Amino acid sequence: MPPKLSKVANKHNGVKGVEALENRHEKIKRELRDNLSDANGRLTKSESAIVELKKIITQKDEEIAELKLTLMNKRDIENQLKNAQKALESIQRSSEFVSNQVANLHRENNNLKDKINFLNNNILLAERNKEESIRDAVLARNSENIHRKKALDMNNQLNSLKLQSPSGGTKLKKYGDIRKTDTKISRVKRCLEFLKKDVGEDDFDAFITDFCHYIAKDPSFSYKNCLSDMDSFLAVVKFKFSDTVLKDLKKKFIGRSCEEDKEFWEEKNRYVIMLSI
Structure with a gap:
């Protein structure tokens, strides 16, 4: 224990x-x-x-x-497969046709390329022709402008000459229809002024003298300032003028100017009128 x-x-x-x-x-x-x-x-x-x-x-x-x-749609799938098989068989049957169509399309494509090249060449040619036409048109227009300018200058010169002409560019009354002496004198003075501008004031008197002698000698004009052989013969026969009188008249008429002595011309005209009676 x-x-x-x-x-x-x-x-x-x-x-x-x-x-x-x-x-x-x-x-x-x-x-x-x-x-x-x-x-x-x-x-x-x-x-x-x-x-x-x-x-x-x-x-x-x-x-x-x-x-x-x-599984429920298996039948539908089988039907789709059958349809697809049929479509595949149809595609296989048409493959040869498609191949032929492709070959035809290749040929048509080549033809179209050739046509396109041809059209391009034509277009280039047309463009060159168009450029040439435009250049020709420009040259023609420039030429037309030059001719138009020349025509305008000539028209201006013509208008200037018309203003310098005796008519002053206006339509004058026919000389044969003029009755007033003042109008005739005005027309004559206008012509003389025109001639003075053309000849020159210094040589105008000599020109008028030569002009009067030319008119007197030209048979197409009726104005005379000397006796013809026939007029001298008639004067001798009708008025019994001697050769001495005719020689004195000839000396007196030759070499005188229309501006020198107005009385001389009046006397000369009286002789001519008297001899023509």
Whole structure:
């Protein structure tokens, strides 16, 4: 029989026993907490796996539904395959026709290329002809402008000459229809002024003298300032003029100017009128 312990020893042993129990309880609690944490982790993983499994199941359900739909549409697919086979056979039968058409298109394409080249050459030729036509038109227009300018210059010169002419560029009354002496004198003076501008004022008197002699000698004019052989013969026969009288008249008439002596011309005209009676 073991010896009895004192109260102090029993108390000390009781405290140790309580501590041992508490430590054991704490250890058990820790183990339980660890087991609970592991269980929670496994539970979380299991839930995630369950979610993934549900997704897979949903996907498989969809695939099964699609397979069911495919199986349901199998007849339609077979019909489509048959139609496709028929279309393929038709395409194969028409391949030769298509090849012939392609060959024809190649030939037509070559013909079109030849036509395009021909048209391009014609276009180039037409453009060159157009350029030449434009150049000719420009030259013709320039020539026309030059001729127009020359015509304008000639017209201006003509207008200037008309203004310088005796008529002054206006239509005058016919000389034979003039009855007034003043009008006749005005017409004569206008002609004389025109002749003076052409001949020159210094030589105008000599020109008028030569002009009067020329008119008197020209048989196409009726004006005379000397007696012809026939007039002299008639004067001698009719008025019985001697040769001396005729010579004096000739000396008196020759070499005189129309501007020198107005009375001389009046006397001369009287002699001519008298001899012509």
